[in-house]
Amino acid sequence: MARPAVVVAAAAAVSVGMIAPAQAHSGDHTVRSGDTLGELAASHGTSWRSIHADNRDTIGSDPNVLRIGQVLSIGGFGPTPSAASGSGAYTVRAGDTLSRIAARHGTSWQQLHALNREAIGANPNVLRVGQRLVLSGEAVPAAAPRAASERASRGVDRSAIAPAPAPAPAPAPAHRAAAPSSAYGAWDPHVRPGVQEIAERFGVSTVVTRPGHTPTQGRAADFMVYSDRAKGDAVAQFVIDNAARLGVESVIWRQRIAGPWTGWAWRAMEDRGSATANHMDHPHVAFR
Structure with missing residues (x-):
């Protein structure tokens, strides 16, 4: 019997559907x-x-110490906005990623x-605090390459030169993001696109989240590769x-x-006693 396309939640002691999420505001x-x-x-x-x-410069390194009168900037995640809410511009803040900004603005x-692309550069993982990002509009097409004839040397009989072949079309991206499937409802709204992208890109048919997951059940995923x-x-x-x-x-x-904190280099962990507890059959991914 074939496995289901995606299994998104392990059995829990209580029904998560009974808990209403907090109303997000910023x-x-x-x-x-x-x-x-x-x-x-x-x-x-x-x-x-x-x-x-978002407020590390104000609070300092210890999140347990707040001072009366401090002004904190607080953002939240609510239901996925409509397409219209994606208009305008957005200023990058500490901790932002493109996927989180996109989830907030329905894109x-x-x-x-x-x-x-001109503001961010070629690497979508690198954002700078204070950058101003456009949220809607049309992407600027890349400049067309110069014709081969402009590079030909003077004095060559161009009528004897075969025309240059048309450039090959650009390869399709390895992954085209789709709207998050309702099957990923076990995760927080800003996490769902990432979970779906990883599962679809690598053909992982079973993805689970478990009660007690770190940092929370809605922001952690086990990609079961067995x-x-x-x-x-x-x-x-x-x-x-x-x-990023x-x-x-x-x-x-x-x-x-x-x-x-490890510089994204692997660091050994203690033996937890079983293959699953030691994550031998699944990568465990914790999202912010």
Whole structure:
């Protein structure tokens, strides 16, 4: 019997459908007595890590220490916006990735990169705080190459030269992002496109999230490759190579972990006692 296309959630002790997500909203917040990053994150529909990353210069390295009167910039994720909400411009903040910005504005990271290629450059994983990104419009086509005749040497009988063949069409991108499938509803809205992209790119038919996952059940995914080590190696390397674009916090594979604090180099982990607990049959990807 064939496996289902995607299995998105492992059995949980409670029905996650009974828990309504916090209403997401964004803006500035002035710290008051008793505030914590965890409470602010819950009330704004985001995570404390995101608030800390966006306000690290204000808060400092310790997310547990807030000072009354500090002004924090807080963004949140709500339901996927309509296409109309993607108009205008956006200023890049600390912790932003193209995939997260795209999810907020109802578009794809590929479209954002095409619209802002001159500002971002060739590498979509590299954004700079303060960059101004266009959210809608038409991508500027690349300049046409000069005709071969302009490079011909003077004095050559051009009538004897066969015309240059037409340039080959540009190869199709390896992956064309699709709208996130409803099958990926177990993950937070900004995480779904990344989970779907990885699963479809490598043909991973079973992807699960489990209660107690780190950082949360909605922002972690296990890509079950079972005994196919080559596929697991490919998934893990792709995630590392595209960590900034996909908004990845860490990846665990074959009893090793990699993240920004390791320079995305593998670091050995303790033995947890079983193949699955040691991530021998699946790369575990944690998203921000």
